Amino acid sequence: EVQLVQSGAEVKKPGESLTISCKGSGYNFATYWIGWVRQMPGKGLEWMGIIHPGDSDTRYSPSFQGQVTFSVDKSISTAYLQWSSLKASDTAMYYCARPFGFPGPFNYWGQGTLVTVSS
Amino acid sequence: EIVLTQSPGTLSLSPGARATLSCRASQSVTSNYLAWYQQKPGQAPRLLIYGASRRATGIPDRFSGSGSGTDFTLTISRVEPEDFAVYYCQQYGSSPYTFGQGTRLEIK
Numbered sequence: 001e002v003q004l005v006q007s008g009a010e011v012k013k014p015g016e017s018l019t020i021s022c023k024g025s026g027y028n029f030a031t032y033w034i035g036w037v038r039q040m041p042g043k044g045l046e047w048m049g050i051i052h053p054g055d056s057d058t059r060y061s062p063s064f065q066g067q068v069t070f071s072v073d074k075s076i077s078t079a080y081l082q083w084s085s086l087k088a089s090d091t092a093m094y095y096c097a098r099p100f101g102f103p104g105p106f107n108y109w110g111q112g113t114l115v116t117v118s119s
Numbered sequence: 120e121i122v123l124t125q126s127p128g129t130l131s132l133s134p135g136a137r138a139t140l141s142c143r144a145s146q147s148v149t150s151n152y153l154a155w156y157q158q159k160p161g162q163a164p165r166l167l168i169y170g171a172s173r174r175a176t177g178i179p180d181r182f183s184g185s186g187s188g189t190d191f192t193l194t195i196s197r198v199e200p201e202d203f204a205v206y207y208c209q210q211y212g213s214s215p216y217t218f219g220q221g222t223r224l225e226i227k
Binding site for chain 2: 035037044045046047049050059061062095097099104107109110111112
């Protein structure tokens with residue numbers, strides 16, 4: 001069974017750094033792209049970008065380019081989303097998700113990681 | 120960047136009614152790479168339809184997708200109580216793979 005399990009909720013202050021994780025299981029992690037999706041409180045879904053664990057090929061949405069960094073450690077089947085300096089506007093639920101091909105829609109989703117940034 | 124506009128913003132229907140949700144793209148979607156998702160409160164989205172008209176695994180046949188180019192439709196033939204949720208379209212033909220703003224299907 002394919003599963004994506006994300007790290008737990010985080011509460012941070014503006015200016016702090018943060019890395020959240022997404023661990024894949026039940027499939028060959030290195031073979032499938034992993035994407036990240038933001039959902040701000042009460043709002044819709046935003047495609048942040050996608051990374052290929054096999055070679056770390058990465059595509060960022062222009063809206064998120066330079067604001068976040070994707071990475072992977074395929075030895076432990078884990079993808080990461082990181083911020084170097086959080087802002088209050090980064091407060092959101094963040095989902096990792098896996099398409100069944102590339103390009104492709106996301107047919108497997110993590111449970112989400114809630115990030116709250118507040119002073 | 121392709122902008123997807125969903126309508127209506129909110130759809131109020133009674134169980135058993137037919138639901139028609141629209142998704143319009145600002146430019147033609149490559150290869151009709153258009154997906155629909157359902158999201159319930161506190162849950163991750165669930166893939167319903169991909170390739171504009173193909174049902175994802177385990178999706179009931181009351182859900183159907185149609186359309187091509189810039190105009191796409193999700194139809195629920197007879198709305199069940201568990202179908203009241205928010206629905207999003209997404210195009211995955213041109214990066215960034217944008218989502219629409221969502222349509223809320225609520226109980227009338």
